[in-house]
Amino acid sequence: MSLFANKLQATHDRSNIGDEMAVLELKIFPADILRSPTDKVTDFDEALAKTAADMAETMYMENGIGLAANQVGLSMQMLVMDVPDEENPTASRLKTIINPEILESKGEVTWDEGCLSFPGLSVPVNRAETVVVRYFDAKGERHEEAMDGLEAICLQHEMDHLAGITFIDYLSPLKRKLALRELKKNLATP
Numbered sequence: 001m002s003l004f005a006n007k008l009q010a011t012h013d014r015s016n017i018g019d020e021m022a023v024l025e026l027k028i029f030p031a032d033i034l035r036s037p038t039d040k041v042t043d044f045d046e047a048l049a050k051t052a053a054d055m056a057e058t059m060y061m062e063n064g065i066g067l068a069a070n071q072v073g074l075s076m077q078m079l080v081m082d083v084p085d086e087e088n089p090t091a092s093r094l095k096t097i098i099n100p101e102i103l104e105s106k107g108e109v110t111w112d113e114g115c116l117s118f119p120g121l122s123v124p125v126n127r128a129e130t131v132v133v134r135y136f137d138a139k140g141e142r143h144e145e146a147m148d149g150l151e152a153i154c155l156q157h158e159m160d161h162l163a164g165i166t167f168i169d170y171l172s173p174l175k176r177k178l179a180l181r182e183l184k185k186n187l188a189t190p
């Protein structure tokens with residue numbers, strides 16, 4: 001997910017990210033892989049950790065707060081996110097989330113979401129306000145965590161990606177048509 005819709009920016013210290021990290025190629029709508037559900041991760045090896053680090057680097061480079069693996073052409077249930085904490089905006093909250101499962105969701109919230117695969121587009125989407133998610137990190141350790149606020153929104157947006165769903169799928173046919181027309185314009189004028 002991207003954050004152009006408001007002023008929050010990921011501006012924290014990134015000195016822990018090594019020089020050997022690579023920026024991956026971002027897949028832009030209508031790339032087919034954005035429409036395909038991704039495969040479960042089974043091997044928690046060094047290659048997986050490297051892919052997670054590369055995804056984080058790509059997300060930071062694009063000024064995103066979340067990125068799903070199929071947005072960089074990889075069919076795997078992995079996403080990275082780093083949603084700034086308003087109280088402490090310079091602290092890294094980078095999370096690598098693998099094979100996630102929502103165990104509980106409550107409430108409802110609407111937010112104007114952006115997406116790195118839809119440059120310049122902003123779409124209001126209804127999401128659950130709080131979620132409890134179970135996931136594995138890149139080391140294969142299991143986590144169970146409650147999320148709220150923008151982090152919960154971002155998680156749901158990225159988990160949709162992993163299922164082959166994008167935020168324009170929530171729009172009515174007419175609004176989707178208008179949104180895609182706007183996207184086309186955005187892509188034509190860099």
Ligand code: CO
Nearest residue numbers: 001115116117
């Ligand atoms: Co997105």
